[in-house]
Amino acid sequence: MDNQPASEPVTDTPAVAGKLGSLRRDPKGWIVLILAIGAVIAFFGSAFGSGIGLWGWQAGLSALPWTALAALIALVIGIIGIILDRRKSRKTRWPFLGLGLIISLGFIGYIASYMMTARSLPAIHDITTDLADPPAFSALKIRADNWDNIPGADDSDMQGMNPRQRWATLHQDAYSDVRSVRIDQPVADVIEKAKRLAEDRGWEIVNVDAAAGHLEATATISLFRFKDDVVIRARAAENGNASIIDMRSVSRVGVHDLGANAKRVRQFLSDLSGTTTVAS
Template identity: 55%
Template sequence: MDDSNQESAASTAGSTPKSAAGKPALIKRDPFGLLVLILGAGAGLWGLFSAVGTGWGFWDYVSGLTGVKYAFFLAIFTLVIAIAVFFWRRRKGMRNRMPRLIIGALSAAIFAGYIGYWLMVGSSLPAIHDISTDLADPPQFTALKVRADNWDAIPGADDSDMTGLSPRQRWALLHQKGYADIRSVRVNVPVADVIAAADRLAEDRGWDIVAADQARGRLEATATVSAFRFKDDIVLRVRPAAGGQGSIIDMRSVSRVGQSDLGVNAERVRSFLSDLSGTTTATTR
């Protein structure tokens, strides 16, 4: 091998390997991107694990919600770090790809956005968990029991506008302001047929039906909600309308735990009564 060939070989051996596009093949380390990826993915997994663990009975719902809260804070913290790192890199002229940073930030943003949405929903609704179409005479449970602390934490005790009102009166006032559309429904169908249809609809929705009495016009069931597997108890009361023409339907849905239900019970009542009414002539009373 002549001297020129030896010099060419040495030059080739000492050079940095390049890809077909002419860019260095050496993968640069990205510690900040890795940190954001771990924190972003970890926040979502932490929140999910807290919820699922509650549903499986590994800990109580308070501990589960606490875990979700701190996972939310972690997601926000991760987004702050991701934004700071992104602008720091741009300032330093480091315009290379940042897949770890982007994936981690996106994971944190999705989780934080989801929890943030429900926080906004909760702040816009009254902090109550007992929803009824009849505030003066709510349907009563017979096979199931209302939680012992049902009236213990009704908001408004320190509100000057509610001075002198009992917890149940405050509940009725908050309920009327927040869910004025939740009312009794009248349908042109006999009581027994309404209960039979309600039984089928509840079964289709996966509720645990505890009692269905066509003669008495009653149905009681329990619905399981979200990854937390929260239990909400439901009672349907159907009575003959005045003059015996059709039926008056009242429904009540109560969460077993928690102060605010984030509107879940109200949405259940709306949806169920809408489906139950079906194509029959229905009017709100």
């Protein structure tokens, strides 16, 4: 039987060969792009995993410094590559490099915006319109350590203050505009409207008593699916023809809420009242 020549091994297909050729021609562009996309996918993937319960929020947030570092490395590699190209009079290959730099800069800017917010606001997570008498939860329970870890214990201006007093001081300094509002409607009507607004926002209504002027709900935010508990209190004014509304929003995770609770209170009360009028 005649010996047939052995078949040649299959070489790269045109598509694969094209990708390999592109990689050889522009390795730094590929490296920058892969690092940038990988950082974004890793961060949002870890956040999404936390949100659906695959792991805790602490594990999800632990990816933040590493993904930020990866994006920063991508940016540095890209910048160094451009500088070397200029010094050696080489033409910079922009398609992959440029896209990678844009993604890296966008992601770093996204992270930096949160870091700047964290530095500009106090590390508190319990926001209310009434510091002297915050609306109380009944169905929902505040964490036992809600008043722990309030910053300022070593601050000379707050020396001798207990955690709640420090919280009130920091709250007043950062969120002086978060105050009670007056609405020219009876208490029950205000609470019913508040219930509709909460439902429109997708909040879980936990407890509502229109006659007593009380509503509790839970808001879920971000990919991490953080839970913030809300209580709204309406008190009669002017013989029942008007109401004074107070609101409180507390993050279950605690520590620093990055201003999320204050933003929620401002927006909700503005929508509820149709104005930003503050109660006198």
